[in-house]
Amino acid sequence: MKTTLLYRIGHANAAHPIRALIGFVAALGILLAASATLGGDTQEDWDVTGTPSQVGIDLLREHVPGAGNAFARIVVHSGDGTVPASEIDRLRDRLGETDHVATVSDARYSADRDTAVVTVGYDVPVTDRSIMGNADGLEKAVAPTIGDGLQVEMNGSVPETAAAPIKGHAEIIGITLALLIMVFAFGSVVAAGLPIVTAIAGLVAGSAGVMLLAGVMNVSPTAPMVASMVGLGVGIDYALLVVSRHVEFLRRGHDPVEAAARSVATAGRSATFAATTVLVSLMGLRLAGLPTYSSFGFATAIAVVAMLAATLVVVPALCRLAGRRIVPRKARRTLPATADGVARRMPLTARWAGRVGQRPVVAILLALIVLVTLAAPAAAMRTWPSDSGAQSTELTTRRAHDLLAAEFGPGTNAEVVVVAPSAETDRDQLRSALRDIARVPGVTAVAPVTESPDGAIEIAPITIGADPAAAATGDVLSGIRDRLPDGAILTGETPYYDDISHMLQRRLWLVIGFVVVASVILLTVLFRSVVVPVKAAAMNLLSVAAAYGVITAVFQWGWGLSLLGVDNPVAVSSWVPILVFAILFGLSMDYEVFLLSRIREDWLATGDARASVISGLAKTGRVITTAAAIMVAVFLSFATETDIVMKMLGLGMAVAVFLDATLVRMVLVPATMSLLGRVNWWLPAWLDRILPQVGLEPDLEAGSTEEPTRARRDAHMTPV
Template identity: 35%
Template sequence: MWLLLLALIGSLGLSLAGPVSKNLTVPGIESQQAQSLLRQKMPEAAGGTMRIVVAAPQGATLDAENAKAAVGRGLAAAARVPGVVHVTDPYKSQTLSPDRTIAFADVQFRDAADEIPDTAKDALAGSLAPARDAGLQVEYGGSVMDPDTEVGGPAEIVGVVVAFAVLAVALGSLIAAGLPLLTALIGVGIGVLGVQFIANAVEMTSTATVLALMIGLAVGIDYALFILARHREQLADPDTDVEESAARATATAGSAVVFAGATVIIALAALAVTGVPFLTVMGLAAAATVLLAVLIAVTLVPALLGLLGERLRPRAPKTNRRKDTTWSLVWARTVTRKPLLVLLAGTLGLLAVAMPAKDLRLGLPSHASQPATTTQHKSYDLLTKGFGPGFNATLTAVVDTSRIPAIDREAALGRLATSLDRVPGLTRVGTPIPNSDTTLAAIPVIPATGPDDKATTDLVAHLRDLKAGAARDGATLYIAGATAAAIDVSAKLADALPLFIAIIVILALALLTIAFRSVLVPLKAVAGFLLSIAASLGATVWVFQSGHLNGLLDIPTAGPVTAFLPVLLIGVLFGLAMDYEVFLVSRMREHFQHTRDADEAVTHGVAASGRVVTAAALIMVAVFGGFVFNHDPIIKSIGFALAIGVFIDAFIVRMTLVPAAMALLGHRAWTLPRWLDRITPDVDVEGTNLPQPPAKTIASATERTPDPADHSQVLSSNVTPTSGVTRG
């Protein structure tokens, strides 16, 4: 049935894939209001723009007759491209650099930037052939040239290969290693192709598809791994029946998968509270893929366990190696020997890593963040060299003059232009350009600083302070443009961040209280999660905003952190952190329920789940890390933040700080006030109340003398939860 569903959704997604948008806009922000006004009253100024940048060869200028003629022929051909409504002439508009070596011309389209077909872009590139033939360098920028997001390159494939290698080492079987990859790819195929099909009805950004792929692949592998590892642990007993083992693995590890998956889904869906449509769509698309991963884990995975049967049973060890020689048990005993010291050292270390996060600045990537070999980056550099960085951050003052008498409109626009010219930090204020009935005007404004500079953000705020003066004349002033839009989106997301964090924290406390019937365990988990978030944001700021490791990670230039990355990181990392918390602490609680020994429960929990949690985290890091080498700056930063976040949370917080904290808490970790105990539902994540195994397994278990260090015998037996007596 799953394969049939993949074929059906796949055929729809491939043949009827909907369009994806590159616009990260937010309704209601000022720049978007101005854009809507332009589209309504001045459509010729609301379409996409391509900026053609021309540079003379070394030792020459663009004033040479052959250069003028070549540029003129190229721009004339550009004006004939379908969809183009206007092309500026750099010689008439004086958009030449002071040394006459660099010039730019703006090509205005009728349609929005993301609606311009590739054929039109190719035709424009071909139209400037005369300029290139004359020895001139021609590069392209502007909103029309925002690149498409592409995935599936060598780096992402390497991430999957590393994941397979980790699975093979962790499971000791190539067949077993292939099973999680197979089920994850089926889930991702259905999820991603389904998202592409749904794009016909819902505006979908290209980033939403990539996020669905990234999250779906990582959790799909991990969820299948958790169930498969439990199944093979049980099959280590030669008397355990395959069907019985598959059922019990699904009832225990599968229950944890459902619970952990629910936290990821809720966290991703909670992105809707930001009030940002494109982020809501991204969250829901990723949540749907995670839901598929959960459903596959508890249906397709058990079906494959039955299909593969005895081939998944691990080989008997050549030597009778005791359980207490495993690295995970040694690690657990090391961490819990001096728990307070470990807790203080780990916390201080993470706080040190988090320090750069205090300087966090949000924004959207400009063309400067594109790879240095792309035409977008080259055009950005040429404009900066010839005219200054502000020409890459052009703003537009949109003025609604409909309430001013027609006879007074020109004078009012003149006074506003004078006021704009007095604002410090501007290089140039252009001549007001009115629409056909003079009820709306656009004034080009050139800052002195680039789009990623904090001074530009301050400048936009100062320009908007002029609204009161414009209102006295009866006009309404808006500051718009791509740079202003990026600033507005960043501010909107920054305002939504505290509410989103509060929702996530409350959600975590509620879910973990239900899962572990404890108050201190959820509080400890949330504190660890906040440490992970702070440290991963600190590392991201240190790399992408401060410019460290740029060469190693192929980051062309430092700049603000992608505006929606913190919100996305919190949502995704919360779900993944709760995954590891549930799988690790549920094994501790399982042992505590059986033995009532709090100290031994901590070491047993780490020993029983350390190997599989380590493998799962390494897989996550490999999958997310593969996206770090994607050329798209947004995907690159998301991949890095998630990879470093998972690494910190799994290995430092969950595998180190959690055992240390649990050792300090002792029996207190498992207490719940009576009033709260009465109203808290019992979800039995650990499978404590499962029925007895079949008689064959019980009989065979009594014939052998149990090894106290062999935890698999305890895990595969039925117990009385409160007595601590194991019954074979």
């Protein structure tokens, strides 16, 4: 038998398991030492180069102390009378002594003077490590005011980065649920624990790799959490796939070393190609145009690679050490199960595939109706970068947001400023334009124009009547922009969010196009078919669209929102659609590779299109179902985080994986493949000649790991 590289890796690690594990731990130790020495701290980068609002923010930073940088609003409320002016004066003095505070505004009082708001400006951007996620200075300054019996709440960029820290409970919840699911599915604690141990090892390696990445580029503080979420899911999946194939080879009568080597050569190869599809999707994040997305893509890619490495090294070593204990106790006495290692009773998934194949058109129509119905709300999706108004009422930022809206009007939470460079803007035109802007529906006030201390720019704050995240706000901002003279710029936090929202809406289609095309090309090479990759891309797009629809219905329309601990409907975060698409499309391709590799293996051996689908589902149905259940559990555990964006990501990805493993893999795939028959594997002769030869799931029992001969492939792939 000709051996592949993966077979040799699996055999070496299984033959010398202690040496393999010691080597992995040593490599992990070196990686951890390197990350401690050369790694960096996470650093957010929210600058959006090229947008008008960013140009305005840069002008403010350059010419006005405390403007354009981090800020905080301190809201003081008295429940039984007016807020004493003396108390506010003492508070302002304490705020002025806080690190990096450049300006403290005069207090603005509500009409009944039971509420006062003070705005604090900093001399550094909110992404500066010394203040991002750190509201200790503000909390120390307001503590005496709270002690005097007044309610004090805070929002603005600094408190919002510190209000909802990631708790880190999700990984523990996800791992616990994954262990329970696998024990139930496989009936063996050893078989269930092995993928968990592997995933934990990969998680540690991936975390160290992300810290090394932070030493050479800005990595968002949220990126390690997203990387852990995806890495944990795929790590358990890959290990589970290899362990399941290992058990299958044990049942065929192979000794543990040979079974481990063969499982890495087969399932390990599928995991490698599945990881490649995930990496391709993640690289699409770079096209989103934001540095934050690039850091998400690179950090998650590192986590996926770490999980794959752990799967190829740790799994075969642990399989060898586990020996035949990896098989449930009742089944050990009967190894091998049958002469060919295949259970005599046809699995439920195979029987299901047979029934679906008998009425493929009906099955396809029913699945499409469900998916399209779930996706329908996505047509009404409205996006906005999540602000304090979208968060839980448990957070001070949300309470400050509500107090400001109730006492001063919802537009008080919006920061809208016109900035006009003196050398580029005609002063008379600017003042005329501001008079017109004052009459724009939704604008409640335009402040008098002031000059920067150096006279380089003129500034005019604008008050709008709507909440920043309200649907009407975008129209108000457009009306203001249309009336600005040449050289003047609309900026501030709210126009900045508006620019981000519009940019990401445009970039989403670029990301989708790149990821879909790249994935189709990759799958065409892997499966040597034109129909299978296009069909897979279409099905994955359907499951992602359905996830968008569910996110919209839950968060924007409020259906079942209270179950997630959110008290009012909110716009879908602008950060979510691109991130969900890139991650989910790659993960969906994971299951596509797992399933189609076994279907194609049987197709090449028999040439029976319908029987190969049944056989492929029989061999992978339990693995894919279990893997999907684990992935759903992991993602839902992340929906328990306080931050609204993490809730959206967790729910959206859990829904998409569930739909992908049920309606797509168990209905659409067998139905369409049964309907199309041999056409599934059609490949033009000219394309067959130029595509590189890449083997998937080699036929080890036939004595070779090579692809079938050209004549054999052509015989199978001729459409009928």
